[in-house]
Amino acid sequence: MDPVEQMRENWRAKAREVGKEFVAPRASEIDAKGVFSWEIVDEFARCGFLRLLIPKQYGGEEGDITSFCLIVEELARYCASSALLVVVQAVGTMPVALGGSEELKERVLTRLAKEKGLICFCLTEPEFGSDAASIRTKAILEGDSYRINGRKCFITNGGVSDFYTVFTTTQPDRRIEGITGFVIEKGTPGLSVGKIEEKMGIRGSNTTEVILDDVRVPVTQRIGDEGVGWWLMMRTLNRSRPAIGAMAVGVAQGAIDYLTRYGQQKGWFTKKEIPSPYLLEMADMMVEIEASRAIVYKSAQMMDEKAKGIPVQMFSAMAKYFASDIAMKVTTNAIQMLQWEGLTRKHPLERMMRDAKVIQIFEGTNQIQRVVVAHNLLKR
Numbered sequence: 070m071d072p073v074e075q076m077r078e079n080w081r082a083k084a085r086e087v088g089k090e091f092v093a094p095r096a097s098e099i100d101a102k103g104v105f106s107w108e109i110v111d112e113f114a115r116c117g118f119l120r121l122l123i124p125k126q127y128g129g130e131e132g133d134i135t136s137f138c139l140i141v142e143e144l145a146r147y148c149a150s151s152a153l154l155v156v157v158q159a160v161g162t163m164p165v166a167l168g169g170s171e172e173l174k175e176r177v178l179t180r181l182a183k184e185k186g187l188i189c190f191c192l193t194e195p196e197f198g199s200d201a202a203s204i205r206t207k208a209i210l211e212g213d214s215y216r217i218n219g220r221k222c223f224i225t226n227g228g229v230s231d232f233y234t235v236f237t238t239t240q241p242d243r244r245i246e247g248i249t250g251f252v253i254e255k256g257t258p259g260l261s262v263g264k265i266e267e268k269m270g271i272r273g274s275n276t277t278e279v280i281l282d283d284v285r286v287p288v289t290q291r292i293g294d295e296g297v298g299w300w301l302m303m304r305t306l307n308r309s310r311p312a313i314g315a316m317a318v319g320v321a322q323g324a325i326d327y328l329t330r331y332g333q334q335k336g337w338f339t340k341k342e343i344p345s346p347y348l349l350e351m352a353d354m355m356v357e358i359e360a361s362r363a364i365v366y367k368s369a370q371m372m373d374e375k376a377k378g379i380p381v382q383m384f385s386a387m388a389k390y391f392a393s394d395i396a397m398k399v400t401t402n403a404i405q406m407l408q409w410e411g412l413t414r415k416h417p418l419e420r421m422m423r424d425a426k427v428i429q430i431f432e433g434t435n436q437i438q439r440v441v442v443a444h445n446l447l448k449r
């Protein structure tokens with residue numbers, strides 16, 4: 070096996086083992102209680118999942134996007150909330166790795182790689198989610214620091230992070246060209262955590278408001294130049310959307326794994342009709358899961374090969390929206406197959422269905438991904 074393939078296989082095997090042995094036994098309780106698990110953070114930090122995309126020179130693993138997707142898929146088979154930890158850590162660090170100064174990288178990436186620290190990605194605001202170009206959180210340069218005011222909402226790990234990657238506007242009239250990113254450290258005066266969201270799905274993930282009230286941030290904590298924030302954010306999301314697609318594939322695969330075990334126990338597949346109607350329905354599901362998987366790993370491969378002349382953004386968007394729509398369909402149908410039993414907490418399928426619903430919404434709604442694909446169609 071070539072060394073890159075070997076590296077990917079090692080990550081997949083590690084994630085499969087950790088998913089099965091460590092995450093699976095905790096998944097149901099995390100969901101029922103809606104608690105954030107520091108035990109899982111510790112385990113993921115120990116395995117290297119939380120420093121996966123950080124370059125080696127800062128103490129990271131320098132993994133690729135395919136490995137990222139493999140890890141997320143394997144973990145999401147058991148618990149989407151836990152898989153999201155890996156995604157958010159990557160999404161928070163990527164703008165710094167892509168565009169931060171050497172000094173900022175040394176300070177943030179090295180600390181995250183060597184310690185257990187968490188980082189979050191703060192873009193969404195109460196009035197601006199899909200329309201990210203209109204964000205209002207404002208950063209004003211005063212001497213050698215910026216004064217930042219604004220409010221972010223629905224921020225994953227907002228209440229548990231050590232670092233906050235925050236997108237602001239430094240020139241609101243310039244829209245996307247006025248967007249500038251910063252890294253702000255926990256404990257900085259004026260930075261506080263607001264409401265903690267009670268969600269229907271991905272309940273083991275901490276989702277909060279982040280409030281910025283006259284926060285003073287040195288110029289050295291700006292990510293790249295003023296006005297490059299949009300570009301950094303889009304490059305980050307193009308790399309993370311395949312992983313969100315992989316999370317959806319994992320959830321759907323988890324549902325079909327469960328159905329298979331359940332069906333075998335109930336004797337679904339030993340009826341006289343060959344093959345049984347249950348099995349035929351599961352065959353349809355499996356085809357759709359494999360189609361999702363194919364598109365997810367194609368988009369990841371494009372990122373890893375830095376494909377030129379191909380609209381990688383379109384494939385990332387397709388991966389996210391196709392795979393999450395399929396996860397929604399598969400989990401809903403799986404519940405239907407178990408009938409009333411499927412609605413109960415005795416089985417993980419209702420949790421998987423609630424998690425799939427969230428995947429259709431975050432990291433850019435599926436409607437927005439459809440718009441991205443539509444725009445790219447015209448460019449082809």
Ligand SMILES: Cc1cc2nc3c(=O)[nH]c(=O)nc-3n(C[C@H](O)[C@H](O)[C@H](O)COP(=O)(O)OP(=O)(O)OC[C@H]3O[C@@H](n4cnc5c(N)ncnc54)[C@H](O)[C@@H]3O)c2cc1C
Pocket residue numbers: 157189190191192193195196197198199200222223224225226268271276427430431432433434435436437440
């Ligand atoms: C669990 C969870 C975790 C999240 N974590 C983070 C995070 O860590 N960081 C972060 O910054 N954000 C995060 N978000 C926010 C998420 O990315 C936004 O919810 C999402 O981008 C949609 O924004 P919105 O909720 O403001 O909806 P809106 O943008 O107000 O959209 C409302 C509806 O209109 C549709 N719509 C809007 N514009 C268009 C259009 N042009 N064409 C077609 N349809 C359109 C949308 O699809 C949606 O159905 C998270 C959300 C959730 C649910």
